[in-house]
Amino acid sequence: MSEIQVSETSEASEVSEASEKPVPGDALAGRAEKLDAADALAAVRERFVLDDVVYLDGNSLGALPAHVPDRVADVVRRQWGELRIRSWDESGWWTAPERIGDRIAPLVGAAPGRIVVGDSTSVNVFKALVAAVRMARETGGSGQGGEGGGGGDGGEGSARDEILVDATTFPTDGYIARSAARMTGCEVRPVAPAEVPGALSGRTAAVLLNHVDYRTGRLHDLPSLTAAVHAAGAYAVWDLCHSAGALPIGLDEHGVALAVGCTYKYLNGGPGSPAFLYVRQDLQERFDSPLPGWNSHAEPFGMRPEYEPAHGALRGRVGTPDILSLLALEASLEVWDGVPIEAVRAKSLALTDFFLECVAAYVPAGRVECVTPAEHGLRGSQIALRCPDAGPVMKRLIERGVVGDFRRPDVLRFGFTPLYVGFGDAERAARVLAEVLAEAPGEE
Amino acid sequence: MSEIQVSETSEASEVSEASEKPVPGDALAGRAEKLDAADALAAVRERFVLDDVVYLDGNSLGALPAHVPDRVADVVRRQWGELRIRSWDESGWWTAPERIGDRIAPLVGAAPGRIVVGDSTSVNVFKALVAAVRMARETGGSGQGGEGGGGGDGGEGSARDEILVDATTFPTDGYIARSAARMTGCEVRPVAPAEVPGALSGRTAAVLLNHVDYRTGRLHDLPSLTAAVHAAGAYAVWDLCHSAGALPIGLDEHGVALAVGCTYKYLNGGPGSPAFLYVRQDLQERFDSPLPGWNSHAEPFGMRPEYEPAHGALRGRVGTPDILSLLALEASLEVWDGVPIEAVRAKSLALTDFFLECVAAYVPAGRVECVTPAEHGLRGSQIALRCPDAGPVMKRLIERGVVGDFRRPDVLRFGFTPLYVGFGDAERAARVLAEVLAEAPGEE
Numbered sequence: 001m002s003e004i005q006v007s008e009t010s011e012a013s014e015v016s017e018a019s020e021k022p023v024p025g026d027a028l029a030g031r032a033e034k035l036d037a038a039d040a041l042a043a044v045r046e047r048f049v050l051d052d053v054v055y056l057d058g059n060s061l062g063a064l065p066a067h068v069p070d071r072v073a074d075v076v077r078r079q080w081g082e083l084r085i086r087s088w089d090e091s092g093w094w095t096a097p098e099r100i101g102d103r104i105a106p107l108v109g110a111a112p113g114r115i116v117v118g119d120s121t122s123v124n125v126f127k128a129l130v131a132a133v134r135m136a137r138e139t140g141g142s143g144q145g146g147e148g149g150g151g152g153d154g155g156e157g158s159a160r161d162e163i164l165v166d167a168t169t170f171p172t173d174g175y176i177a178r179s180a181a182r183m184t185g186c187e188v189r190p191v192a193p194a195e196v197p198g199a200l201s202g203r204t205a206a207v208l209l210n211h212v213d214y215r216t217g218r219l220h221d222l223p224s225l226t227a228a229v230h231a232a233g234a235y236a237v238w239d240l241c242h243s244a245g246a247l248p249i250g251l252d253e254h255g256v257a258l259a260v261g262c263t264y265k266y267l268n269g270g271p272g273s274p275a276f277l278y279v280r281q282d283l284q285e286r287f288d289s290p291l292p293g294w295n296s297h298a299e300p301f302g303m304r305p306e307y308e309p310a311h312g313a314l315r316g317r318v319g320t321p322d323i324l325s326l327l328a329l330e331a332s333l334e335v336w337d338g339v340p341i342e343a344v345r346a347k348s349l350a351l352t353d354f355f356l357e358c359v360a361a362y363v364p365a366g367r368v369e370c371v372t373p374a375e376h377g378l379r380g381s382q383i384a385l386r387c388p389d390a391g392p393v394m395k396r397l398i399e400r401g402v403v404g405d406f407r408r409p410d411v412l413r414f415g416f417t418p419l420y421v422g423f424g425d426a427e428r429a430a431r432v433l434a435e436v437l438a439e440a441p442g443e444e
Numbered sequence: 445m446s447e448i449q450v451s452e453t454s455e456a457s458e459v460s461e462a463s464e465k466p467v468p469g470d471a472l473a474g475r476a477e478k479l480d481a482a483d484a485l486a487a488v489r490e491r492f493v494l495d496d497v498v499y500l501d502g503n504s505l506g507a508l509p510a511h512v513p514d515r516v517a518d519v520v521r522r523q524w525g526e527l528r529i530r531s532w533d534e535s536g537w538w539t540a541p542e543r544i545g546d547r548i549a550p551l552v553g554a555a556p557g558r559i560v561v562g563d564s565t566s567v568n569v570f571k572a573l574v575a576a577v578r579m580a581r582e583t584g585g586s587g588q589g590g591e592g593g594g595g596g597d598g599g600e601g602s603a604r605d606e607i608l609v610d611a612t613t614f615p616t617d618g619y620i621a622r623s624a625a626r627m628t629g630c631e632v633r634p635v636a637p638a639e640v641p642g643a644l645s646g647r648t649a650a651v652l653l654n655h656v657d658y659r660t661g662r663l664h665d666l667p668s669l670t671a672a673v674h675a676a677g678a679y680a681v682w683d684l685c686h687s688a689g690a691l692p693i694g695l696d697e698h699g700v701a702l703a704v705g706c707t708y709k710y711l712n713g714g715p716g717s718p719a720f721l722y723v724r725q726d727l728q729e730r731f732d733s734p735l736p737g738w739n740s741h742a743e744p745f746g747m748r749p750e751y752e753p754a755h756g757a758l759r760g761r762v763g764t765p766d767i768l769s770l771l772a773l774e775a776s777l778e779v780w781d782g783v784p785i786e787a788v789r790a791k792s793l794a795l796t797d798f799f800l801e802c803v804a805a806y807v808p809a810g811r812v813e814c815v816t817p818a819e820h821g822l823r824g825s826q827i828a829l830r831c832p833d834a835g836p837v838m839k840r841l842i843e844r845g846v847v848g849d850f851r852r853p854d855v856l857r858f859g860f861t862p863l864y865v866g867f868g869d870a871e872r873a874a875r876v877l878a879e880v881l882a883e884a885p886g887e888e
Contacts, residue, residue: 049525057529064525069517072768076516080715081493081508085501085847093715120763122737123567130627167749172738172763175751179734183574183627190749215747264764270524271537271767290623293566294616303659303852305611305634307619319564319616320708322769323715324516403529408747 035423059415062268071331109250132206132235160205200232212242212380217372246381269329293318347418358430479867503859506712515775553694576650576679604649644676656686656824661816690825713773737762791862802874
């Protein structure tokens, strides 16, 4: 995979140029052309299998990297078909969860040894939340002012008996949080992320937060929320599904305790590719998993009846890893070779700025309302437009080759994956949106 | 896939022939040839990718079905690469867990709608055990004599506060059982399967049992143990990892409450392919999962903050399914077209009988000890031979093209997958074993 030369500032300046000079009508197509020509990441698009569709659903399922089919074929035909059981050693199957974790690590600001890959996001949220509650009770918090608790999972007399959950979360996090609470003697309290600091108390054991809201695309303030939670003696668990691979996260830098992320969106790992779990280094020996499967044992092939957890992030492993999905993900991650996440972020903001500019120019005022914050510091890598007839509008957009998705009740969601979406795509998406809206007046 | 014509009795009669006439030396090779020629399942071997190795490790990782690489390539190139997000509907991704469950169902004696596929065996053992404890407390047992409990997971005052676990279990089941116990206020008591009936009491909430012991290959009595557990007002959770695809199980017939099984052994689903979970029909509305992810919601795309479980076995789903591994498994299951599980069982017993006969003929007396029961009703589809220097012996066997595996401290394990292992393979394995043992006298 050839190296991409990325100037530190090229996208950023294009961003300001794009943002500062809104121009109407056809001029935008010309602008898009120039922005694409100046885009240092433009060549990365060649690494993917794409067609003439404008694919703005990479925040749901990333596109296929072009080299992945051959790699998967090798896993199936040679590693499984010929080497068979020997591949657990010879093809590196056994160590894939931590090896792939190390490959993801630089994209989320983590050093090696902090991340393992495996299981679904939901299962990893369960592991992380239960472990967070246990840690909060064990030592009275994250080391900065907690009160301590009763220990054990029954919550008998524990002062730490509350889990705060982002009230706007993707539902599975809330469902799983309620289960983790039920099984650890906690209560769940839904709280808007901005209100978390005021809701923290000596009762708070853990706080489950989304880095980017799946519906609105709002980016929450990970550094300050993490600091507030930890200062209250609780542990923050961050759901990175909509930020991993879209923007710099800085897990180590910001002292995040636990985080979970998805790999089939901006990381392009393929449908249902396994999620990842990050555990801060100094907490790894205290990570007490509710799913202590044999893959997390210190000596997995010792077949010992007593459980003894492995050291490090390996504790997050559970059962036999799903090798086909894992190794497809590993291959997919090669599209990141030579691509700094900072360049991806700069292009993401430029793309979403430009898309909003085109929407403003093409779509009659008042027809859609942008629910994604305009401020860069509050924006992920998607644009969500509220529109009363969002369902049928998205259907027609897809028919015309602009693929986003519809989130009930009234949101058009457009994800911008900077690795393969260009400015011309953004302009075309806005233009087709305007055409569709012109044909079908909005109705509730 | 062409239909296999299987006479109901052909293998069984070959079995008796093989068992009743032990013959020494070279005559066994001739016998093997005749048995292979008369084997109604012999043609199924053509459905797999095999070489000149005798592969007796299908109880760890099943061989690759020949049509699977092209099917996986289609999933990757067309379903992911071209249809992308549309495949969740158009390629049937969303419904894969229950559709593939229905494909496995007849192999384990279940009607449609009882099984979902997804997550690892360990994760499914956790779901099943916690659900079993909750059910036992909810109504005072399985409907046949329980005492009832306090409800909730804290175990406050509940009479049902004990989980019995097969003391000889594959370790992950024991580790997970301890976690499930800890999180539901139970204690774990290890009990040998035969002693389970005597260990049951009004305290017993759940019993976790292996159908076939992973080390010795002993087959436990599922019908009578299930009945005993249920009569005591508890619920049995069966681990079918070493029986699914190897012998008839009769889950519905024997009233099994909950069962978990692996798909990468005798079901040939590929490395780490997801496990399955069976929930008896009349218990499905009471199945209260500790991992209630959005995929088990009654309306998963409603994005509702309150959890409402789906009906049926769907409750066993958790997060987004790992599509590549799942669809590789689905394709693999086509090797079962026209293959009755009863014929597989008959051939399995004939193969293991014949292997033991060859071992007895070739290997000097006292050099190995068979720890797998001779009685058919107590035998799974593997032969375990105790041998003081089992580790180095297995290494040399593998070097000479006979692939089994070594289980500490002293067991040589040979799995017989009737779909692709023949009598000639069994004879050759025993012959090579004798050669290896003749060269290297046993040492502790």
